[in-house]
Amino acid sequence: MDTRTDEEIRGDLSYLFDKASQALAARMGAALGELGMNVRDYCVLAKAASGERTQGELAELALLDKTTMVVTLDHLEKAGLAQRSPSPVDRRVRIVRTTEAGGAAVAEARGVIDGVYEDVLGVLPDEQRTVLLDALLRLVTHDGPLSAVEPNPHAPRRKRGV
Amino acid sequence: MDTRTDEEIRGDLSYLFDKASQALAARMGAALGELGMNVRDYCVLAKAASGERTQGELAELALLDKTTMVVTLDHLEKAGLAQRSPSPVDRRVRIVRTTEAGGAAVAEARGVIDGVYEDVLGVLPDEQRTVLLDALLRLVTHDGPLSAVEPNPHAPRRKRGV
DNA sequence: TATTGTTATACTCTATAACTATA
DNA sequence: TATAGTTATAGAGTATAACAATA
Numbered sequence: 001m002d003t004r005t006d007e008e009i010r011g012d013l014s015y016l017f018d019k020a021s022q023a024l025a026a027r028m029g030a031a032l033g034e035l036g037m038n039v040r041d042y043c044v045l046a047k048a049a050s051g052e053r054t055q056g057e058l059a060e061l062a063l064l065d066k067t068t069m070v071v072t073l074d075h076l077e078k079a080g081l082a083q084r085s086p087s088p089v090d091r092r093v094r095i096v097r098t099t100e101a102g103g104a105a106v107a108e109a110r111g112v113i114d115g116v117y118e119d120v121l122g123v124l125p126d127e128q129r130t131v132l133l134d135a136l137l138r139l140v141t142h143d144g145p146l147s148a149v150e151p152n153p154h155a156p157r158r159k160r161g162v
Numbered sequence: 163m164d165t166r167t168d169e170e171i172r173g174d175l176s177y178l179f180d181k182a183s184q185a186l187a188a189r190m191g192a193a194l195g196e197l198g199m200n201v202r203d204y205c206v207l208a209k210a211a212s213g214e215r216t217q218g219e220l221a222e223l224a225l226l227d228k229t230t231m232v233v234t235l236d237h238l239e240k241a242g243l244a245q246r247s248p249s250p251v252d253r254r255v256r257i258v259r260t261t262e263a264g265g266a267a268v269a270e271a272r273g274v275i276d277g278v279y280e281d282v283l284g285v286l287p288d289e290q291r292t293v294l295l296d297a298l299l300r301l302v303t304h305d306g307p308l309s310a311v312e313p314n315p316h317a318p319r320r321k322r323g324v
Numbered sequence: 325t326a327t328t329g330t331t332a333t334a335c336t337c338t339a340t341a342a343c344t345a346t347a
Numbered sequence: 348t349a350t351a352g353t354t355a356t357a358g359a360g361t362a363t364a365a366c367a368a369t370a
Contacts (some may be wrong), residue, residue: 013279067353070352113176
């Protein structure tokens with residue numbers, strides 16, 4: 001494992017964020033996995049449940065490539081959580097709707113997710129918890145130092161500028 | 163982009179951690195890229211610089227698969243930053259040493275990394291900054307709620323239990 | 325027989341390109 | 348000609364399996 005002292009780890013901001021992100025993703029994945037979903041499925045399904053969207057609109061909302069959206073919806077459809085139906089006004093377009101089971105799954109998943117967040121943040125005293133979230137928000141939003149997705153020329157191939 | 167309000171984003175812990183982790187990784191990658199390194203190269207090189215290790219020991223320290231270590235060291239050797247030499251006591255084993263250029267690169271990279279961290283955390287008031295790091299450390303280390311790497315049965319294939 | 329490091333290869337994820345059907 | 352969605356495929360990353368040299 002990690003043989004470093006707390007002092008050393010405290011100075012390794014990359015590690016702190018990576019570990020927090022990965023461990024939380026693992027917990028989320030495990031929790032949603034119980035419901036037969038992964039995190040991406042949930043993101044898409046929750047957005048689909050919030051109103052009628054086309055596949056393309058959903059892809060844009062969820063910051064997914066349209067080909068990734070195809071795979072995701074194939075999965076959600078096979079699981080009986082969502083349905084695609086042709087738009088009556090433009091026969092190229094597919095409208096995505098959540099099924100009854102899908103709507104229930106979103107609600108259930110939201111409960112599970114809130115439980116995980118509470119579980120994680122619950123170990124912090126109230127004030128520390130507030131400051132943590134304030135600080136993260138400050139770093140990550142607007143013109144914070146971690147807001148920009150500056151494309152790095154050496155980085156692996158990912159989705160182009162969103 | 164993200165059309166959500168700050169309020170909504172504040173409630174999305176996964177997003178906050180993922181974004182922080184990814185954006186910081188992008189900044190780190192860009193900064194280290196200037197020096198011809200990626201983050202993994204730096205991690206391995208820094209550990210190699212801290213003492214003589216075999217390839218296997220380095221892999222364990224850096225939590226990398228031994229086959230990934232081969233690729234990493236191939237790169238570092240080609241860049242003239244590290245060297246492999248056979249151990250005099252066990253001819254199966256390769257000792258990894260940093261070259262003079264490699265040692266300098268580690269020192270330079272450390273400066274660059276400290277600069278990035280300072281740049282990021284510098285936007286926070288001193289006390290908020292302290293609380294943020296304390297809270298992250300609490301979550302991520304020891305028996306914190308984000309310390310465990312519980313293998314998730316639905317997760318994609320990654321390195322086995324480390 | 326077990327272990328270190330290497331090579332070959334398979335698997336996952338996600339994007340680009342080509343295609344179908346509409347507009 | 349342009350667009351929504353699909354399919355086929357390629358690229359990047361990282362793992363497992365087979366292997367060579369050595370213990």
